[in-house]
Amino acid sequence: MKLRAVLGIALLTITASTQALAGATLQRVEQNKELVGVLMESYPPFSFLNEQNQLDGFDVDVAKAVAQKLGVKLKLETPSWDVIAAGRWSGRYDICICSMTPSKARAEVFDFPVQYYASPAVIVVNAKDDRIHSAKDLSGKKVGLTSASSYESYLNKNLVIEGAEDTPLSYPFEDVQIAPYDTDNVAFQDLGLGAGVRLDALLTNLVTAQPRLNQDKRFKIAGAPLYEEPNAVAIEKGDAEWNAKVRQVFAELKADGTLSKLSQKWIGADISK
Structure with a gap:
């Protein structure tokens, strides 16, 4: 008892x-x-x-x-x-x-x-860079992104979007050098220095990137969106x-x-x- x-x-x-x-x-x-x-x-x-x-x-x-x-x-x-x-x-x-x-x-x-x-995740490169046309071209490249973001998980090939487990993502790249930043601002500044100077590309949100691309001709989007981000x-x-x-x-x-x-x-x- x-x-x-x-x-x-x-x-x-x-x-x-x-x-x-x-x-x-x-x-x-x-x-x-x-x-x-x-x-x-x-x-x-x-x-x-x-x-x-x-x-x-x-x-x-x-x-x-x-x-x-x-x-x-x-x-x-x-x-x-x-x-x-x-x-x-x-x-x-x-x-x-x-x-x-x-x-x-x-x-x-x-x-x-x-x-x-919801919005697409995209690759942004320097406008003078003709090396990167899709995700597979990120192999061996230094890619900037926001630290602890979904983009970092994507490059680590372990991103599983909640609610989309039945739609596995494609990872057509190898040995990407991840460069984490606190914000996109500094990453864009480094990419703007030239192709491969500090960064080869960065991953970000299309909605966030588009105003920068409209105002600054140093950047362009490479290839199709990587995945849709809810x-x-x-x-x-x-x-x-x-x-x-x-x-x-x-x-x-x-x-x-x-x-x-x-x-x-x-x-x-x-x-x-």
């Missing part, structure tokens, strides 16, 4: 702690009347510092819309991508509306309540109540046209569908 009683108490304790975790984020947001979002400081047109030195962009505006729906103020923080993508935030951040591609590895530490846009909202794993609330808010933002309008504003096309 004593053993049963102890087991019963332990079970109740586990159940209570699980229930407390399930509603922890929403309770914190409502009590503090503040949503703490996390994203990159330099990932235009999704997030960047504008001329007033304020965070701006598609992801920023989406985060503002989410906070407005929740009836709370928004606080944005910009740690390194390594910190964001590592997860296990321990309550420091409530949500990542930060262009994260859901992968099998990330799904171990995050839940992805909703996909809010980008999802990320939250700490295991909080069912917060997961459901985020789904509800984004359903409202889609239904009332907010996501479409913000996409048209920042991208010039609706990538939210």
